Amino acid sequence: MTEPFSKPNTVTPRTNDAGITADPSLAFERAELKDLLAKWDALRHGRLMPARADLDLFDLKRHLGDLFLVDVEREPFRFRYRLVGTRITNAVQRDATGLYFEDLYAGKLLGSMIEVETWVVTQRAPLRIFSRTGHPHTRIYAYEGLLLPLSADGETANMVLGELLFTPANQAAA
Numbered sequence: 152m153t154e155p156f157s158k159p160n161t162v163t164p165r166t167n168d169a170g171i172t173a174d175p176s177l178a179f180e181r182a183e184l185k186d187l188l189a190k191w192d193a194l195r196h197g198r199l200m201p202a203r204a205d206l207d208l209f210d211l212k213r214h215l216g217d218l219f220l221v222d223v224e225r226e227p228f229r230f231r232y233r234l235v236g237t238r239i240t241n242a243v244q245r246d247a248t249g250l251y252f253e254d255l256y257a258g259k260l261l262g263s264m265i266e267v268e269t270w271v272v273t274q275r276a277p278l279r280i281f282s283r284t285g286h287p288h289t290r291i292y293a294y295e296g297l298l299l300p301l302s303a304d305g306e307t308a309n310m311v312l313g314e315l316l317f318t319p320a321n322q323a324a325a
Contacts, residue, residue, distance in 0.1 A: 171263050173270065174279040177297075181316050184297045187214055188277060191299045191312070198305035199275050206301075206312070214314055219247075221311040223272050229253075230268050233310070242292055242317040271298045272308040283320060291320040 166172045179185050190210060194201035203220070211218065216238035222231045232247040240246045247255055252264050271278050281295045296315040300308035 171267060171280055171282045173267050174281070175274075175276065177277060177279050179279060179295065179297070180281075181295050183214065183217070183316060184279070184295065184314060187211075187297055187314050188299070191277065198302070200300045200302040200305065200308060202303050202305070203301050203310050203312075204303075217314045217316055219313045219315070221268060221313065223268075223309050223311065228265065228269050228272070230265065230311075238317070239315050242294075242315075267298065268311055271300050271311050275300050275302070275306075275308050292317040293320050294318070 177188065179188075191201060194205040196205075208215065216236040218234070218236045219239060220233040222233050223229075224231070230252045232250055235246055235248050245255075252261060252268075256264050267278060267280055277300070278298045279295070280298060281293070283291055283293050294315050294317045296313055299312045301310040301312055302308050
């Protein structure tokens with residue numbers, strides 16, 4: 152019988168230098184993220200993390216446009232987008248598929264992106280993130296997301312599955 156995923160005992164949301172808040176408590180505002188977490192948890196089958204091979208696109212159909220997959224390289228940590236959903240691509244007006252984080256981000260934002268991904272990989276645990284984002288010539292969005300570790304061997308996270316849900320900032324709660 153699979154042990155249910157348990158949240159860390161001490162959970163304090165923390166906002167990093169780029170304004171991304173990391174929330175290990177998994178206190179979601181969006182039901183879609185709760186649903187994805189439940190699907191990930193069910194796929195663990197007694198392991199710390201499910202494998203990429205455990206994911207069935209049919210079961211994730213309602214999430215597909217909001218999902219991304221990140222490959223994890225170690226020593227040093229590097230992260231590369233393997234897949235980026237169409238709703239994410241439309242919101243940020245670029246397709247990051249195949250690109251490393253350092254190809255897309257710089258400065259504090261790059262450090263912050265690496266920080267949250269590294270936390271998920273080293274803690275081998277889900278993480279809720281939220282912030283605002285905007286790009287030249289686009290509107291500003293608030294977003295809420297979920298980062299989930301995946302493991303080919305059940306022990307070492309080698310991928311991160313994520314979902315980002317965007318809301319135009321003028322429609323988002325303050």
